[in-house]
Amino acid sequence: MSTFVLVHGSWHDGSAWQAVIDQLEAKGHHAFAPTIAGHGKGVNKNVNHAQCTQSIVDYIVSKDLNDIVLVGHSFGGTIIAKVAEAISNRIRRLIFFNAFVLNDGESLNDNTPPHSQALSDQLARQSGDHTVMLPFEIWREVFINDADLELARSSYAQLSPQAYQPWLDKLDLKQFCSLPIPKSYLYCTEDNVLPQGDWGWHPRMSSRLGLFRFVQMSGSHEVMFSNPVGLAEKMIAAGRD
Amino acid sequence: MSTFVLVHGSWHDGSAWQAVIDQLEAKGHHAFAPTIAGHGKGVNKNVNHAQCTQSIVDYIVSKDLNDIVLVGHSFGGTIIAKVAEAISNRIRRLIFFNAFVLNDGESLNDNTPPHSQALSDQLARQSGDHTVMLPFEIWREVFINDADLELARSSYAQLSPQAYQPWLDKLDLKQFCSLPIPKSYLYCTEDNVLPQGDWGWHPRMSSRLGLFRFVQMSGSHEVMFSNPVGLAEKMIAAGRD
């Protein structure tokens, strides 16, 4: 049995994983889903990437979690890489789940297509508080394309504006590249958040991991909502040894 | 419940959709499958692309269909783009199903690999009436690779020579690119009619749609024959809102 720590992506908070946690626990695993600093509703969004990382490190250390399978979804991939540098001795395996794997010295924004960056810049400027909110139309068509409209709406209601600074911070990842922690890449094949092909998640992001275990399932970027049963099964396979 | 209008591809006529229509109607939807002008057995094949388009526009207008989900398969993708320009107010969503999405000013032939173009040119010259008939061997191996030989033969018997001119006509699609109609791309993952990779359907064609809903299923180019149940389900998901 494993101990999973699930790190959510942009706009989400830890509550996004509830149905997945239920599945993991039903199979006898432990699972935790901290909310990254500056994420969730009604909190101060004035955070940078280092603060985001530190909040997850603090959570794991304060609960004294060990031998963990650390999962990062989307933006969460940039967090778990830095968490792994900080507390590598507590981590048994990293799972990047349709997640960014940054090269040393890059930001998340360096890895998104020009038209996405332009839209993000514009939304951040208009926000007044350096955040980006995802338009519902994009959520429905590109993020959660495998759900019905009702689920698209109810899951959207759980989101909140994303702090923009963590997408802009360039990360020092020299240490990460040499960590001996085993890694998996879990890829959902209908994910269109990064356009498939040259800018896609896989194999562009996954191949940066060096040796990694590749696990694949059908579904959108948001299978924690649209297929939590299937996602939990694949997480267990990705992290089983 | 939705109203589907299904536009077939080259060599086919409206009867190709019969099993899919049965499925859609069994789920409570309405479905129509017009035959494009110059297509089907025993008709005059001397048509151009504009005449093909007009025949579908006329069908929809004469039946006074509204709020439709307009599906185009393969060559049919080039038709629905022009139909959408003509009667955008009648269309709720476009579904490109393993379909050509042309750039403004291009023809279908501009989007096929050189060896395919050469074969088409040769077959059209040899035909005597500027048509192209698909050799059975290519149909069986490349179009309907997921069927048994019996189904490959019975479905082939439904085909008829394809008018070549509509593949050569360069389309003015400036208006299409700015239409606000929602779009989906439905992709069958064993389709080898366009060779997967640089010349493939997805993401090459799909990415030209801008914002689109991506839906995927296993199967060949001809799942309307080999898996009409699965295809109807995915069409419903692709067009549900």
Add this chain to the structure above:
Amino acid sequence: MSTFVLVHGSWHDGSAWQAVIDQLEAKGHHAFAPTIAGHGKGVNKNVNHAQCTQSIVDYIVSKDLNDIVLVGHSFGGTIIAKVAEAISNRIRRLIFFNAFVLNDGESLNDNTPPHSQALSDQLARQSGDHTVMLPFEIWREVFINDADLELARSSYAQLSPQAYQPWLDKLDLKQFCSLPIPKSYLYCTEDNVLPQGDWGWHPRMSSRLGLFRFVQMSGSHEVMFSNPVGLAEKMIAAGRD
């Protein structure tokens, strides 16, 4: 009903196919799984590619097998191409199953990424007998990523060091390119032995076949161990006519 001859890949011997053979025979087919010369435990590993090929030719001729569906897995793809040149009249169809399809004049090693070649060179030098043994970590993560650890270990115990010379030999394949034998490519979508993308199995290798039947299933490079039931079904579909 068909007669299958299954040609294994590197490190394997004919016993790797046992569960698949059981499935094929249960469906009424005949199936044979010769061991390539210089492969298997406790044999002389001093062989070149021509000797490997000849051993399979001899096997088929000595058993007087005809109208066969000849399957090559991985390295076995380089063998069946040369076997097809030698005894084309005995072969009904070739199935390349996550297999190398070499261009005329190339070796297997010419088709692997630089870092893989460097590792192979190093392992061969260190071996003392010009063989390469696959490290367990790579087997578990990259070859049999869809299995549990127990199956990863038990299947690894069946492997033996691979003769290196057959990977280095440049093959004359001019005759193969013009053989009229029908061909299929069977691709497992979680195979990460060749990194997906520019260096991947499909469509890089498959497209070299010219006209071919494309069949796809989920699974790793080693589905003969992790999913023999599914593999047998897809082989039957790939070879049914």
